[in-house]
Amino acid sequence: xxxxxxxxxxxxxxxxxxxxxxxxxxxxxxxxxxxxxxxxxxxxxxxxxxxxxxxxxxxxxxxxxxxxxxxxxxxxxxxxxxxxxxxxxxxxxxxxxxxxxxxxxxxxxxxxxxxxxxxxxxxxxxxxxxxxxxxxxxxxxxxxxxxxxxxxxxxxxxxxxxxxxxxxxxxxxxxxxxxxxxxxxxxxxxxxxxxxxxxx
Amino acid sequence: xxxxxxxxxxxxxxxxxxxxxxxxxxxxxxxxxxxxxxxxxxxxxxxxxxxxxxxxxxxxxxxxxxxxxxxxxxxxxxxxxxxxxxxxxxxxxxxxxxxxxxxxxxxxxxxxxxxxxxxxxxxxxxxxxxxxxxxxxxxxxxxxxxxxxxxxxxxxxxxxxxxxxxxxxxxxxxxxxxxxxxxxxxxxxxxxxxxxxxxx
DNA sequence: TGTGTAGGCCAACAAGTGTTGACGCGCTCG
DNA sequence: CGAGCGCGTCAACACTTGTTGGCCTACACA
Numbered sequence: 001x002x003x004x005x006x007x008x009x010x011x012x013x014x015x016x017x018x019x020x021x022x023x024x025x026x027x028x029x030x031x032x033x034x035x036x037x038x039x040x041x042x043x044x045x046x047x048x049x050x051x052x053x054x055x056x057x058x059x060x061x062x063x064x065x066x067x068x069x070x071x072x073x074x075x076x077x078x079x080x081x082x083x084x085x086x087x088x089x090x091x092x093x094x095x096x097x098x099x100x101x102x103x104x105x106x107x108x109x110x111x112x113x114x115x116x117x118x119x120x121x122x123x124x125x126x127x128x129x130x131x132x133x134x135x136x137x138x139x140x141x142x143x144x145x146x147x148x149x150x151x152x153x154x155x156x157x158x159x160x161x162x163x164x165x166x167x168x169x170x171x172x173x174x175x176x177x178x179x180x181x182x183x184x185x186x187x188x189x190x191x192x193x194x195x196x197x198x199x200x
Numbered sequence: 201x202x203x204x205x206x207x208x209x210x211x212x213x214x215x216x217x218x219x220x221x222x223x224x225x226x227x228x229x230x231x232x233x234x235x236x237x238x239x240x241x242x243x244x245x246x247x248x249x250x251x252x253x254x255x256x257x258x259x260x261x262x263x264x265x266x267x268x269x270x271x272x273x274x275x276x277x278x279x280x281x282x283x284x285x286x287x288x289x290x291x292x293x294x295x296x297x298x299x300x301x302x303x304x305x306x307x308x309x310x311x312x313x314x315x316x317x318x319x320x321x322x323x324x325x326x327x328x329x330x331x332x333x334x335x336x337x338x339x340x341x342x343x344x345x346x347x348x349x350x351x352x353x354x355x356x357x358x359x360x361x362x363x364x365x366x367x368x369x370x371x372x373x374x375x376x377x378x379x380x381x382x383x384x385x386x387x388x389x390x391x392x393x394x395x396x397x398x399x400x
Numbered sequence: 401t402g403t404g405t406a407g408g409c410c411a412a413c414a415a416g417t418g419t420t421g422a423c424g425c426g427c428t429c430g
Numbered sequence: 431c432g433a434g435c436g437c438g439t440c441a442a443c444a445c446t447t448g449t450t451g452g453c454c455t456a457c458a459c460a
Contacts, residue, residue, distance in 0.1 A: 020427080021437060040319030042242035046418065056439050061419060117370055118318035119240030124370045131372055154366065154374035155386055161370075162362020166354065170317055170324045170361075172331055174354035185400040186355055190390050200385040220457080221407060246448065256409050261449060401460095408455080417446070425438080430431100 025063055027053040032074035036112035041071065041120045068122065075113050075126070079103060079134045084141045092142045093192030097184050100160050104168055111168050114161070131157055142195050155194040159187060225263055227253040232274035236312035241271065241320045268322065275313050275326070279303060279334045284341045292342045293392030297384050300360050304368055311368050314361070331357055342395050355394040359387060 019025075031052035035044035046067055050057040064070040082099055084092050104110050113130075116123035131153070139153035140146050163183065166175040219225075231252035235244035246267055250257040264270040282299055284292050304310050313330075316323035331353070339353035340346050363383065366375040 019436085024437080040240075040242070042240075043319065045416080047416085057418085058420080058440090059438065062437090067418065115318050118315050118365070119243065127370055128372055150374035151378055151382070154372055154378060157372060158362040158366050158375060158387075159359055159390070160362070161365055162358040162360070165318070165361055165365055166358050170327055172328055172354055172357060174350035175358060178351055178354060182351070186394065187358075189393075189400070190359070193389075194386065200389070219406085224407080245446080247446085257448085258410085258450080259408065262407090267448065403460080404458090406455105406457085408453105410453080411451095413448105413450075415447080415449105418444095420443070421441095423438105423440080425436105427436085428434090430433085 021063070024053070024055055024059065028055070028060055028063065028070070029074045032070055033109055033112055036071065036075060036116060037108040038111075040115040040118075041123065046070070071116070071122075075109055075116070077109055077113060077126075077130050077134075079130065081134060081138045084138055089142060089196060090192065092195055093190070094184060094188035096138075096156065096160070096191050097187045100164070101180060101183065104164055110164065114164060114169055139195060144196065144198075148199070152195050156191050159190055159194070163187065221263070224253070224255055224259065228255065228260055228263065228270070229274045232270055233309055233312055236271065236275060236316060237308040238311075240315040240318075241323065246270070271316070271322075275309055275316070277309055277313060277326075277330050277334075279330065281334060281338045284338055289342060289396060290392065292395055293390070294384060294388035296338075296356070296360070296391050297387045300364070301380060301383065304364055310364065314364060314369055339395060344396065344398075348399070352395050356391050359390055359394070363387065 028049065031049045032044070035049050035052065038044075039048075046060050047057050049070070050060055060070055064073050080099075080103070082095055084095065087095055113123065113127060117127040118124075135157060136149060136153050139156065140149045143149040143152050163175075166172045167178075228249065231249045232244070235249050235252065238244075239248075246260050247257050249270075250260055260270055264273050280299075280303070282295055284295065287295055313323060313327060317327045318324075335357060336349060336353050339356065340349045343349040343352050363375070366372045367378075
């Protein structure tokens with residue numbers, strides 16, 4: 001069975017020999033990300049993805065094993081969360097909101113993951129992993145009591161994912177119409193409170 | 201083509217003659233709600249729903265026309281939002297959070313709708329309709345400036361739907377573990393601020 | 401009691417799914 | 431120059447999906 005890794009920067013072990021098919025592999029991943037983002041897991045068919053990438057569906061199988069493997073290879077998320085210890089503590093909320101908005105607007109992997117996570121158990125578990133490995137550690141940086149970090153990070157996640165859901169997936173008109181600056185102004189204090197304010 | 205209405209209370213026109221097949225129709229709708237809630241639209245197959253209801257798949261077609269019709273009949277949402285004018289204005293946030301938690305915990309129609317809305321355009325439009333027809337009017341009751349009601353209601357929706365998403369769909373462990381009282385204590389001030397505080 | 405009709409099941413359909421294996425071209429290296 | 435292998439296509443598989451039409455049964459009403 002061929003390797004299923006791609007050219008994402010977090011590769012390990014061998015320095016990855018360049019292959020003649022790298023362009024095709026990348027085209028498949030691009031098409032897959034877009035289809036997963038707009039259609040969700042079930043309706044993003046391998047045939048449609050292959051058509052978008054202008055290759056035969058069997059290539060997808062050869063390079064990524066099966067549909068699950070394709071999803072795993074196409075949807076890898078690095079939130080690139082900032083180091084909150086480098087900021088004044090009272091700016092954590094604002095920094096998180098702006099960073100999340102940036103991420104969601106430039107990257108449809110996040111939309112893909114949210115759409116898939118809502119209907120697919122594997123997708124939901126993937127999101128749990130991202131929360132645990134990427135969001136929680138950042139929350140620990142600013143939470144007063146580290147024991148409360150999971151609960152506080154979870155609260156922050158409800159607000160941020162709720163924003164993403166209504167703005168980028170469900171597309172509620174008033175949420176979409178909200179200017180970016182207003183979103184930041186409203187949500188930053190909420191996140192700041194969830195992360196740093198004393199328990200109510 | 202047979203009627204596709206069910207026994208929901210908002211029927212209109214004729215007083216709905218009782219049919220011998222009412223029990224079957226109800227069993228189909230029950231099974232459909234559960235399947236849509238756990239599997240989403242695509243993976244909730246008519247065959248599986250029929251098996252749950254212990255009838256033949258063709259019955260579903262006869263009574264509800266097609267899968268879309270079944271979804272429309274099975275997933276009708278009435279949020280039963282309280283009349284906020286009857287409360288002191290500063291309790292609106294708390295009232296909304298407690299009411300939403302009640303609704304989500306007793307009713308898997310809401311989970312079904314959220315799962316479907318995330319991957320299905322018709323589902324998303326249905327949610328937009330509920331927001332417009334049920335949430336917005338309530339927001340108008342408490343918003344200082346009615347012109348700001350859509351934006352404020354949208355902000356409230358991000359927080360409430362984000363809670364529902366992480367707690368009942370994605371099932372983030374720390375969000376699920378959060379005691380109901382703590383959820384209310386943390387979210388009520390947020391909603392209160394979104395709905396009634398002066399613009400930031 | 402006879403009959404029409406509503407309720408229900410069975411079998412089949414066309415279309416689309418993920419997945420597999422055989423086959424051919426063309427580059428690369430000996 | 432020739433052999434090998436990576437890249438890609440074609441055709442088919444087994445299966446599931448939504449959907450349809452025919453047939454049988456049993457109830458309700460004449």
